[in-house]
Amino acid sequence: MKNVVCVVLLAVLCVAAAAQLLPTTTAIATAEAVEYERIRQERSAALEEFNARDAQCYQRFAVNDCLAEARKQRRNVLADLRRQEFALNDAQRKRRAADQLLRSDEKAATRP
Secondary structure, three states, rough: OHHHHHHHHHHHHHHHHHHHHHHOOHHHHHHHHHHHHHHHHHHHHHHHHHHHHHHHHHHOOOOOHHHHHHHHHHHHHHHHHHHHHHOOOOOOOOHHHHHHHHHHHHHHOOOO
């Protein structure tokens, strides 16, 4: 019986220590929101710039070459922004999974 109590107490202390080492969930969520907003603004600015460049291409003699180059740059920039967003989504999923595991461990530690 004493061993069970010691194990439960040790588990609770480990969970508490781990929780103190991790940044708060609200701070992480705020940082993620800021990062999502930055990506959204960059995407919006890039699309406006690309639309303006497309309009300039129609003023040139070699329209197709200009449009092809503009589309190539558009794909590269948007792909980079998507990559950043996917990395952010992946980190968010991993954080949520870790939070869920932590809650499960806490719940298991409080059960007799």
